Amino acid sequence: MKLKEHEEREFSELLEKYTEHPKVQRMKGFSQHGRISTFEHCHRVARWCYGVSKRLHMKVDMTALLSGAMLHDMFLYDWHTIGRMNRYHATNHAELACRNAARYCNIDEHAQHVIRSHMWPVNITKLPKTREAVLVCIGDKWCSLVETIACRRGMAKRRKKR
């Protein structure tokens, strides 16, 4: 998502509070899709949501949108390794991420709803009920698709070089 210069500045300023947080920084140590970290994935989703809200001139609660997007996968473990936590990763991680985000970053009820509902329709009962929650839910799926394709291409390229 291409941002204008002033949008780029505003986006970084609004997100700084979360991206600089030591617990959020820990997300850099966990892989989301291949070589893409959970931090990078969440940052991409936040950027996509911010960009779409600007392009469509949407009236949004920017704090809930950006904190929800940046912290939506703050589960803080490696979901690729086999273990008790990871067996139900797809259905459980949104709640866990929400608890971590509330505990460490003191987010409000709206941002908590954004995080809890981002895995809809996998979590069928957690329907996104606000435009911010819908944006993050769609942005997460779109960015995950882009990242998965990029990872596959990277893997194919590396295989060719061998």
Ligand SMILES: [Fe+2]
């Ligand atoms: Fe997620």
Ligand SMILES: [Fe+2]
């Ligand atoms: Fe995600």
